[in-house]
Amino acid sequence: MAFVGDSLARNQMQSLLCLLATVVYPLDVSYTSDSRLKRWFYVNYNFTLASFWSPHLVKAIDTDPNGPTYNRLMNLYLDEANDVWAAQIEAFDYVIISAGRWFYGPQVFFENGKVVGCHLCLKNNIKNLTMLYGYRRDFRTAFKILTGLENFNGVTFLRTLSPAHFENGEWNRGGNCIRTRPVSRGEMKLEGDDLELYLTQVEELRRAEREGKKRGLKFRLLDINEAMVVRPDGHPNHYGHWPHENVTISDCVHWCLPGPIDTWNDFLLQMLKMERY
Secondary structure, X not given: OEEEEOHHHHHHHHHHXXXXXXXXXXXXXXXXXXXXXXXXEEHHHOEEEEEEEOOOOEEEEXXXXXXXXXXXXXXXXXXXXXXXXXXXXXXXXXXXEOOOHHHHOOEEEEEOOEEEEEEOOOOOOOOEOOHHHHHHHHHHHHHHHHHHOOXXXXXXXXXXXXXXXXXXXXXXXXXXXXXXXXXXXXXXOOOHHHHHHHHHHHHHHHHHHHHHHOOOOEEEEEOOHHHHHOOHHHOOEOOOOOOOOOOOOOEOOOOOOOOHHHHHHHHHHHHHHHHHO
């Protein structure tokens, strides 16, 4: 089983790893020392679990690796594979793919090796395009890679966008997530950019489903949206840092407390059972 995506995909993978570790301990068979690219083998079950860090899914080049984390200009090659995962994914029976939050930053979009536009790049000689332009093409390319791999016969799960819960401001303008309990259904909902990203994901998955059928490949929707919208209590807020760190920004994107993110794997395990039957 392989997880492809950003740190939220790694969150789910780590949750599943902890669940499996209550039964047996795996062997670390990672091919690199990079903690973002890990692989574990469960000898008792002949089962491999892997994580491929690829927050943009496609080939991406950081133009300023030493720059600020939230404002780096990325060159995204929208029609090219990220070989970090694409070159190894054929061997897996199940692939869980997701991406989202890294697309909010400045990006220059390339297609056929040429610049076609950008998002927030602040360059007057480049056509301005929306974040959704790059986002849609990234997912389309990722799914196209999977359907085009000659020896890939696995099931692909799209784990949908994990909702953020910033209140009282944006992430960099005093927003926080101080709630300690779930909210009632309808009290919060997916809206704005998050809703557009979610709908784009689903549309591209349906497109991949149609293409995959021609080869007998299966694409499944692991939709966590509705269950997670009502869980603003699961984020670390400003407790996601060491006490000695001088960090004032709250984290209302990642998940810290047990419960919410474990639900993703409850859904996944049930869907795996359904595939079996």
